[in-house]
Amino acid sequence: MTTLQTAPEKAETVVRREALYFAFRNPKLLGGLAVVLILLAVGIFGPILDSGDPFAYSFTDAIQSPSGKHWFGTTTFGQDVFTQFVAGLRTTFEVGALGGGLTAIIGMVIGFVAGYRGGMIDEILNMLTNIVLVLPALAVLLIVNAYLGVRSVGMQALFIGLTSWPWVARAVRAQTFSLRTRDFVDLARLSAVPTRKIILREIAPNMSSYLFMTFILCFGGSILIASSLDFIGLGPTQGVSLGLMLQNAHQWSALTLGMWWWFIPPGAGITLIVGALYVANVGLDEVFNPKLRET
Amino acid sequence: MRRYFGRKLLIYGLTFFVAVTINWMIPRFMPGDPVASMLARANVTQPAAYEAMRSYYTGLFGLDQPIWQQYLNFWGRLLRGDFGTSIYLFPTPVSTVIKGAVPYSIGLVMPSVLLSWVVGNWAGAIAARRKVLDNTALPIGYVLTAMPHMWLGVLMAWGFGVILGWLPIAGGYSFSMRPSLTWAFAWDLVVHWFLPFLSLFLIALGGWAIGMRNMIIYELESDYSNYLSALGAPQRLIRRYAFRNAVLPQITGLALQLGVIVAGALVTEIVFSYPGLGSLILNAIKNKDFFLIQGAFLFIVLGVLIANFIIDIVYVVVDPRTRAGMVAGT
Numbered sequence: 001m002t003t004l005q006t007a008p009e010k011a012e013t014v015v016r017r018e019a020l021y022f023a024f025r026n027p028k029l030l031g032g033l034a035v036v037l038i039l040l041a042v043g044i045f046g047p048i049l050d051s052g053d054p055f056a057y058s059f060t061d062a063i064q065s066p067s068g069k070h071w072f073g074t075t076t077f078g079q080d081v082f083t084q085f086v087a088g089l090r091t092t093f094e095v096g097a098l099g100g101g102l103t104a105i106i107g108m109v110i111g112f113v114a115g116y117r118g119g120m121i122d123e124i125l126n127m128l129t130n131i132v133l134v135l136p137a138l139a140v141l142l143i144v145n146a147y148l149g150v151r152s153v154g155m156q157a158l159f160i161g162l163t164s165w166p167w168v169a170r171a172v173r174a175q176t177f178s179l180r181t182r183d184f185v186d187l188a189r190l191s192a193v194p195t196r197k198i199i200l201r202e203i204a205p206n207m208s209s210y211l212f213m214t215f216i217l218c219f220g221g222s223i224l225i226a227s228s229l230d231f232i233g234l235g236p237t238q239g240v241s242l243g244l245m246l247q248n249a250h251q252w253s254a255l256t257l258g259m260w261w262w263f264i265p266p267g268a269g270i271t272l273i274v275g276a277l278y279v280a281n282v283g284l285d286e287v288f289n290p291k292l293r294e295t
Numbered sequence: 296m297r298r299y300f301g302r303k304l305l306i307y308g309l310t311f312f313v314a315v316t317i318n319w320m321i322p323r324f325m326p327g328d329p330v331a332s333m334l335a336r337a338n339v340t341q342p343a344a345y346e347a348m349r350s351y352y353t354g355l356f357g358l359d360q361p362i363w364q365q366y367l368n369f370w371g372r373l374l375r376g377d378f379g380t381s382i383y384l385f386p387t388p389v390s391t392v393i394k395g396a397v398p399y400s401i402g403l404v405m406p407s408v409l410l411s412w413v414v415g416n417w418a419g420a421i422a423a424r425r426k427v428l429d430n431t432a433l434p435i436g437y438v439l440t441a442m443p444h445m446w447l448g449v450l451m452a453w454g455f456g457v458i459l460g461w462l463p464i465a466g467g468y469s470f471s472m473r474p475s476l477t478w479a480f481a482w483d484l485v486v487h488w489f490l491p492f493l494s495l496f497l498i499a500l501g502g503w504a505i506g507m508r509n510m511i512i513y514e515l516e517s518d519y520s521n522y523l524s525a526l527g528a529p530q531r532l533i534r535r536y537a538f539r540n541a542v543l544p545q546i547t548g549l550a551l552q553l554g555v556i557v558a559g560a561l562v563t564e565i566v567f568s569y570p571g572l573g574s575l576i577l578n579a580i581k582n583k584d585f586f587l588i589q590g591a592f593l594f595i596v597l598g599v600l601i602a603n604f605i606i607d608i609v610y611v612v613v614d615p616r617t618r619a620g621m622v623a624g625t
Contacts, residue, residue, distance in 0.1 A: 131310045133551070134603055138558035139595040140317065146580055146588050147321045167551065220441070227443045228562050233580050246445055250566065255453055255464070263453075267446025275441030282437075291516070 019209075022287045029283025035276035039269065043093050046086030053083070066261050073261035076252050084240050085265050091241035092223055092273065094153050095160070099222030102161025104215040107168025112199045114169070115176025126173070133166035138228060145234040153236050156229065160222050168214055175207050209288040216281045220274040227270055242266040296611065296618055303607050307600045314596040318589050319369045348380075378593070379586035383578060389590035392575065397594065399467055400571035403488065404560045407495035408549075414496075415503025416545055420538055422504065423511035432504060439501025444559035448494045448566035455490060462490050467570040491567045495560060499552075506548055510541035543614055550606045553599050 023029055066073045072081035114125035140163050145156075179185060180203065188198045204211065229235055230243025231250070245266035249255070254262040360368070372378075378389035422432040439447075456464030468474065468483045514520060514537035523533045564573030572591055579587035611617045 127306065127309070130306045131313055134307065134310050134553075134599060135314060136554035136557045136595055136599050138554065138561065139592050139599075140314075142576065142580075143318065143321060143588055143592045146583075146585065224443055225558070228445070228558050231443075231445045231562050232565065232577060243443070246443070246449070250445070250449065255449060255457060258457060260453065263446075263449050267443060267449065271438065271442045271446065273441075275437050278437050278441055 019287055023284075026283045026287055028279050029287060032276040032278070032280025032283060035272055036280065039089060039273055039276075040093055042086060043089035047090060072265050073259070075248070075262055076254075076257075076259075081245075081262055081265060084245055085242070085269060088240045088242040088245050088266060089269060089273075091153055091236070091239055092226070092243075092270065095157050095226040095241065096219045096223040096273070098154065098157035099160035099164075099226060100215060100219030102157060103164045103218040103222060104168055104211070106161055107165035107214070107218075108172050108204075108211060110165065110169040111172025112176055112203065115173040116180050116195065116199055116203065118177075118180075122173075125169070129166045129169045129173075132163065133170070135163070137163040138225065141225070141229060142232070142234065145229065151235075151237040153239070153241075156226055156236060157222070160225050164218070164221060164225065168218065171214065172207075172211070175210060176203055179203050179206055209284070213281055213284055213288075216277050216284070220277040223270060223274055242269050299611070299617055300607070303604065307604060311596065311600060314593060315370065315373060316366075318593060319366060322585070323365075373593075378590035381579075381584055381587045383582035383584045383587070389586050392587060393572070393590050393594050396570060396572050396575045399569060400560060400564065400573070401598075403491055403495065403564065403569065403571060404556065407492050407560075408499065408556055411496045411499035412503050412545070412549055415500045416507045416542065418500070419504035419507025420511050420534075420541070423508045424515065429508070433508070436501035436505045436508075439498055440505065442498055443562075444494070444498055445562040445566050447498055448491065448563045451490050451494045452566065463487050464490065465568040487567075487569070491563050491569050494566075495556075495563050498559060499556065502552070503545065503548075506545055507541060510544055511537050514538075514540050543610070546606060546610050546613065550603050553602055557595055557599060 064074045064078075072085060074080055075084075110125050110129065114122045114129075137160075141159055144159055176199075185198060185202050188202050193201070226235075226241070227243030227246070230241050231247045233247060235241060235244045235247065243266070246263060249259070249263040249266070254260075376390055378393070381387050381389050381392050384392055418432060419436075422428045452464040455462050463469070463486060467487055468480065469487075474480065511534075515533070520533050520537060523536065524530075560571070561573035561576060563569070564571045565577050568574055572595065576588060576591050578584070579591065
């Protein structure tokens with residue numbers, strides 16, 4: 001009996017160790033992760049070290065190009081761009097984590113239920129998924145934001161989650177569909193394990209790597225949608241985000257005034273975070289999928 | 296095949312229904328009195344405009360009627376093409392305002408989407424399995440897909456417009472020109488169109504190239520490819536088969552990306568102050584012009600649905616299996 005119980009566990013740790021082995025040798029994963037972690041550290045610890053108010057006006061310091069005093073220069077109103085950038089990074093990560101997390105969770109729940117239950121429930125959920133899928137998310141967010149005045153990071157993330165889950169649901173549903181007729185799932189069902197437990201204990205762990213990668217993609221996508229919303233003028237009214245910085249720079253014509261230090265850092269920040277996430281994701285794919293490994 | 300189209304049309308019909316219902320519901324679920332708060336937010340100073348809007352809103356919301364009657368009235372107005380009156384361009388109906396902006400948006404989005412799709416697929420197919428190209432094309436592709444649309448737009452405007460001074464960076468045509476059917480005006484339009492087009496084209500390019508590359512590699516590793524090469528078929532032929540199979544998910548991908556493309560086009564238009572729907576929406580938001588926002592929302596949804604349907608038709612033409620009815624299609 002003991003051998004029977006330990007054998008799968010041992011196999012599992014071997015698989016995990018193998019994944020770790022390849023993870024530490026994958027330049028894409030390590031590089032992408034390093035960039036994200038560095039920016040995350042700046043976002044978390046930056047505001048503690050650089051305690052300046054991102055909105056502090058200073059007319060003596062207005063329109064300065066980058067220097068030792070102001071690393072990224074100052075805006076038309078003498079606000080320090082670096083202080084704003086650091087505070088904006090934090091907001092951007094928050095939106096990514098909350099919005100991406102919510103997108104992934106809603107998509108997974110609907111995908112699991114539709115794929116596992118099948119039949120009528122699947123038909124209805126599938127129809128719902130297809131409808132939300134063709135509705136352009138930004139257009140819906142536009143009207144919701146305009147009317148309800150969604151003006152906090154949390155609300156922004158909530159609505160991003162509510163509108164961008166369908167592709168996750170579709171992908172998870174397809175995967176669940178292929179797993180639900182496997183023997184171990186049948187066995188669990190015969191042992192009268194409740195549905196919720198079968199999904200959580202039997203099905204989800206078998207696609208955990210896939211789910212994790214989905215979350216990373218949602219994280220990046222959520223950051224991009226949020227920055228677009230900020231840019232249109234539907235961002236959070238309190239605080240800074242990288243998208244709001246871009247909006248301000250555009251609104252006060254930093255472009256025609258040649259103040260490149262105002263609009264380069266926020267866009268570069270978003271591109272770095274999202275790009276690093278995508279590259280890390282490709283690395284993860286190679287770690288989990290032996291077929292893709294470069295030999 | 297009839298089943299395939301029937302299902303698609305059902306979904307699109309339902310989607311449009313949901314969109315209209317959202318449009319109807321949100322003002323009514325807004326806390327407080329919608330008419331009063333809209334008028335307060337609209338900040339109208341002309342007394343004539345104020346009175347006209349007040350009676351218009353009250354009539355439109357018809358709050359004294361039962362809720363189902365309000366809903367039916369809303370649909371009735373919509374089907375008659377009545378989207379309400381714009382606030383910031385006061386006496387103009389919303390439908391007229393939108394009709395003026397739509398050609399600019401379509402002229403921008405259509406060419407950039409189609410061209411980036413074709414070029415991206417081509418580049419991705421070439422990059423697949425060619426080490427040197429792959430190592431340069433892939434990172435560029437990732438950077439492009441990770442860029443926020445407005446940032447690439449701003450960079451383009453800065454580089455080509457401000458530093459080099461080659462191209463104009465704002466508007467649909469020069470302020471000194473009046474719209475007319477002359478060559479000078481047409482050229483002016485093209486010059487103003489080019490930068491927003493280029494930035495939309497470039498951003499989408501990366502994603503299509505990466506997608507195609509991955510699909511081609513997947514197809515080249517599949518059984519039929521191995522079988523063909525075992526038979527001694529030339530590499531060119533195998534690649535051609537792989538390409539035909541790999542293009543199918545890319546067509547579906549185009550449909551799935553439409554929402555992102557629309558969003559990108561809106562913010563790109565705002566960067567370049569291009570007189571399409573994006574700039575219109577920005578102005579509507581600034582001026583709290585809710586009817587204009589609602590009208591633009593419905594137009595965008597309608598446009599996306601039509602585009603989806605066209606893609607469905609293309610898919611049937613390209614993939615013979617859907618015609619034979621072997622698969623129901625998704």
